[in-house]
Amino acid sequence: MFCNQCEQTAKGTGCTVVGVCGKKPTVAALQDLLLYALKGLAIFAHEGRKQGIIDEEVNLFTYQALFSTVTNVNFDEQRLQDLITQAITLREKLKSQLVGQGGKITSADPAVAFQPASDLDALVEQGQAVGLLTDKEATEDIQSLQLTMLYGMKGLAAYADHAYILGKSDDRVAAYLQKALASIGDNNLTLQDWIGLTLQCGEINYLAMELLDSANTEAYGHPVPTAVPLGHKKGKAILVSGHDLKDLEELLKQTEGKGIYIYTHGEMLPTHGYPFLKKYSHFYGHYGTAWQNQKKEFKDFPGAILMTTNCIQEPQDLYKDNIFTSGLVAWPGVNHVSKGDFSPLIEKALGLPGFTEDEEKGQVLTGFARNSILNVADAVIEAVKKGAIKHFFLVGGCDGAKPGRSYYTDFVEKAPKDTVILTLACGKFRFFDRQLGDIGGIPRLLDVGQCNDAYSAIQVAVALSKAFDCEVNDLPLSLVLSWYEQKAVAILLTLLHLGIKNIRIGPSLPAFITPNVLQVLVDNFNIKPISTVEEDLAAILS
Ligand code: FSO
Ligand code: SF4
Incomplete structure (x- = not known):
């Protein structure tokens, strides 16, 4: 191979x-x-x-x-x-x-x-x-x-x-x-x-x-700012991972009134912001972090688990019987939901213990897709003009297992207090629960959504460039991206097609890019690999 x-x-x-x-x-x-x-x-x-x-x-x-x-x-x-x-x-x-x-x-x-x-x-x-x-x-x-x-x-x-x-x-x-x-x-x-x-x-x-x-x-409506509990409720439980909103909606419908709480995992976190999904009272909270931690997180989940898209890892014996796949996801020997009928998954959840008591573990904010941000555009523009917001960072992309990915956590923690961080995709789990405060009521950490919502982040950048009457490349905005799989490649190509320059990318460069092709990207788009947080912050903010 x-x-x-x-x-x-x-x-x-x-x-x-x-x-x-x-x-x-x-x-x-x-x-x-x-x-x-x-x-x-x-x-x-x-x-x-x-x-x-x-x-x-x-x-x-x-x-x-x-x-x-x-x-x-x-x-x-x-x-x-x-x-x-x-x-x-x-x-x-x-x-x-x-x-x-x-x-x-x-x-x-x-x-x-x-x-x-x-x-x-x-x-x-x-x-x-x-x-x-x-x-x-x-x-x-x-x-x-x-x-x-x-x-x-x-x-x-x-x-x-x-x-x-x-x-x-x-x-x-x-x-x-x-x-x-x-x-x-x-x-x-x-x-x-x-x-x-x-x-x-x-x-x-x-x-x-x-x-x-x-x-x-x-x-499902435009996402609205939403606080999502990280704890759980006493009761039966189903955990939904992946990116598929339709599967989540079907599951919410089919579990209504059955005494089961639905929790999100990984890239499903931002779905809590959608008005038509929020209306289900048993759609409760978020459990766990990004895909690469699933083996240790799933084994402790006391209910059934649904993987709607990537990223599935080899299911461990401790939860292999509790996990189901849907759509295009498949692992040999793992139950697959077919034709939108979630009843085997629901049966499984009802047969498992669920959570035995309520537990509070704080909450995180999501739902800052384009509509939410553009609704407060005037306040954001005012804050920039007054100098209260000096810079925006888009720190987003995929998470993964490599130790070098702690760069993104450090970056967000060390970003000056007068900067705002937009994030999206599963890379956010490196810092999603940090309390970064706000600038005049505007949260410093804004979760735009899944990797599937990169369009939303681009629209925010385009709207800012119109408001400031400049090109996106001239905005006080820097993109610091992490990549893992091929959706990230597609998004990067979109950013290049739109002429976005100076993107920093890590934790390492793709193996399939030859030095000559890399040179074309550097010459035309000034793309660069991440360096150290201190160096990158200093270079961006100088
Ligand atoms: Fe992450 Fe996996 Fe959403 Fe990817 S869960 S790594 S870019 O599939 O899709 O961000
Ligand atoms: Fe899997 Fe990535 Fe290796 Fe391909 S390159 S086999 S997708 S780990």
Whole structure:
């Protein structure tokens, strides 16, 4: 196996024996093969679109297949085999439509005629033979751009899938994904073309994030500032992790009146801010921190657990029977909720002890998505003009297990008292419960939401730039980001597409970026790795 798509990749270069995430070589091979089969499908979809053939099922499958290969989503060989089979079925359907309309495929890419083996072992061998989806004949730098684009596309597909679940889609997203997949292997494309296609991923991701923002806010209202208890109530309990709001809503509906309290974990924390989810009185509090702490946090949770998206880790024996997956998440041998029926999970929760008494553990604030912040825009602008707020930091992104990530905690703690910190995604758990006080009633720590809500943070920056009549790059605003998996790659590409400069990124740079590609990013966007907190703060505030 070779996988280098996330920040925790082995030795900072690539997982070759087994994934640090727990991905087995067989699973890695099947994921590679799924992408290969998807590329074959994409070539037909791309060609078909030129002839007016647009297939919604193919588009949705494109999102789901890419999302299934994101870090910490699908570890299940059988599920991956099913997806490979589905790719071929859809490809053949498109092919007959295309031929029926007198069209034909001229591509010499063998992926268009790929036939999957019928048994799992042979399928794994096929996956090992195809390997990573890059053009092995291309230069190292072009392959680096292809991987950057592919990983960004996985993140983009995840956002598109989330929006789709809530009824929002835009054919430009699928059109881009299919065109980009079909382009891998096209040796007419130059390095400059690849830079363009990679940045286009950021452009289309911006569109997907906008769709997701409207999907979330139209379904559940605009988040409002909300205090979320960190303790618990006496009673049966279900813990919900991941990012899927629809699953959470369904679960809230199906548990109403059953004497079960619902708690959030990880990236689900900001869901407490949505008016249409808040209305459920049994939607109580938040338990635990970020995904990488789940093994120790889940074993102490006295109820059932639902993983709605990434990031799942190998379930431990102590809670393996209590954990359920939904949607695209899969771990072999773990219960899966199908067709939105949460009754097995609810039964499990009712059979577990739950919390035996109430416990207070303080609370944290969330719900500072774009609407909440823009509602107090006048006060914020006034505070900046009076000099009460000197600088804004966006300290956000993914969390992970590396010790270097304490940088982000230190950064927030050492940021001067006249600065405001916006945060989002699971990286916030490094400091989410710090009491940083307020500036004239404006909290110094503002939780914008999940990584899925990066669009909201961008809108805040755009609104500030309008208010101060300057470019976003000229605002007293600095982005200090942490990355882990491919949604972060997609967001970074969006920020670059929008021309945002001077981003600091850590805890380490992606293994898939070659020195030349990094130089392009430095030259055009002045992107830089994090250094020490003291040095970075001094440089930013000088
Ligand atoms: Fe974190 Fe995991 Fe939200 Fe990622 S839970 S690491 S960027 O999947 O999605 O922030
Ligand atoms: Fe390694 Fe990350 Fe790939 Fe898992 S997803 S195999 S940890 S690079």
